[in-house]
Amino acid sequence: MITDPLFYVAAVPAVALAGLSKGGFGGAFGFAAVPLMALVISPVQAAGLMLPILLVMDVVAVAAYRRRFDRAIVIRLLPAGLFGTFLGWLTASVVPEDAVRIVVGTIALAFLARLWLFEHWRRRAAPSAEGFSTAKRPSFLSAQVWGTLAGYTSFVAHAGGPPYQTYVVPLRLDPVMYAGSSAIFFAILNAVKVVPYAALGQFGTETLATAAVLAPLAVVSTFVGVRIVTVIDERAFYRILVWSILAVAVKLIWDGVAGLV
Template sequence: MITDPLFYAAAVPAVVLMGLAKGGFSGLGLLSLPLMALVVSPVQSAAIMLPILIVQDVVTVWAYRRSWDRRNIAILLPSAVVGIVSGYLLAARVSDAAVTLAVGIVSIAFAVRRLILERRKTLPSPAKADVPRGLFWGGVIGFTSMIAHAGGPPFQIYVMPQRLPRDVFVGTGAVFFALNNWIKVPPYIALGQFTAENLATAAALFPVAVASTWAGVLLVRRVSGDRFYTLVYALLVLVGAKLAVDGARALL
């Protein structure tokens, strides 16, 4: 287990942010890995974070066990599996930076457009969970999740136009990413990232992970449905900007 106090000075806030994201404040979790990467390598950060994500998934799935959309899961999951496998096979050939930049630009464009329409009160009728778009975005989610740990924004781009009730939106994301994270376990094992040190370090952070996720669930339920969507769109703009800047810097 890692014993350096400096590591935990970065890891604890990172896990708290991920817990709030898992609780419903989508997007905050993308700040976690960069924080941890200040003190350990990005690869080790991801390896430590995955078991923590799985523990946090248990909390959110339990909290929203009666509020999730089965049709969305059924549409997204098959192509997400294909995306994860593709990401694993192409990891050495695909630039993380290019993927990150592309996801960032698309996220900003989508969120800004939706915020403008919302401000003008001209939002189109809620979209349906259709198969062609779902299969496309499911593949994108799986691929970006495996390559650049950025599956959240593509998920939001597909699901948010459906204007699901707040709890159903959060619950659908909770169930989907819980399944998604378990599917990523074999590739991580194959890449040799689950060392005894990484697993023990993750276990030491489990209490913080559980407490912060419950805090996220409780805080989200205090936000009204309409304000929740506006907040998530705004967070998506910020997250998209961060991804775009990170990707551009790495490319340059």
């Protein structure tokens, strides 16, 4: 088990945020987990450590939504998602760890840019909401592009939510169907990731023991998220999170570039 106290300074809030995300705060909270841990350990090791924890959460999510998801969406996105997972494995197995730090930091910046653009679009669209009352069906090409990006970012940083949402949100699914489709899609990707992560040597005794210690925190945080989602000032919390992710992203890119130079 990892015993460095500095690791747990980053890992405890990272896993707690992942749990809060599963509990109802949305993907932005969970996204911070791998970049935070990548400040103190290898980004590949950070992603490998988070995977068993996510698999535990997936068991609960699949049990809850196994009969309430859009099968067509999952089938449409899954082949591209698997291809993206393969590309992510190639990245992690071929390029140096410092390059992976740059990739994770860049993904974090892209995620923040998407948040800003989405918020900007939402504000502009609000006055004419009736113009968005009907679902827009994305094209086949769109499914391949966003599915591949979802698989790639999911493998590298467990951050497949933004590309997935870019494809699915225009479909205007019922909230339960949206949550169920997300749960099933990413549960399958996470299960598939076990083999390439094992091939990368990320499931050693130290990693699995550390994941076992942190897993209860993730479960508790999930239930806490369910309880407090309706009472906490989510807007203020998101502001803090966004600035934190920005700082982490810049630090990862800086460290990666310094390591390569």
